[in-house]
Amino acid sequence: MLGRKGKLRRRQRPTVAIAVSAQPPIAATIYEMEQLRCDTCGKLFTAPTPLEAGLEKYDASVGVMVGLMRYGTGMPFYRLSACS
Numbered sequence: 001m002l003g004r005k006g007k008l009r010r011r012q013r014p015t016v017a018i019a020v021s022a023q024p025p026i027a028a029t030i031y032e033m034e035q036l037r038c039d040t041c042g043k044l045f046t047a048p049t050p051l052e053a054g055l056e057k058y059d060a061s062v063g064v065m066v067g068l069m070r071y072g073t074g075m076p077f078y079r080l081s082a083c084s
Contacts, residue, residue, distance in 0.1 A: 006040030017053045022065035
């Protein structure tokens with residue numbers, strides 16, 4: 001419940017949602033949602049996640065692309081992990 005005397009202050013770090021999909025080789029879009037905190041009660045209010053972000057962080061094609069990159073072309077796992 002929002003207090004009547006408190007002010008909402010912008011937080012320094014926004015909330016982040018990441019949508020990852022397999023494109024040559026993998027692409028990700030980062031959505032930052034603004035967060036406000038009430039001075040008196042400390043409750044956080046976060047902007048809703050955009051519909052474009054979807055419900056899942058990883059698209060189904062990402063696992064396939066990682067498998068193809070590793071076992072099809074021989075890309076080492078440490079190189080794949082450096083992308084994330």
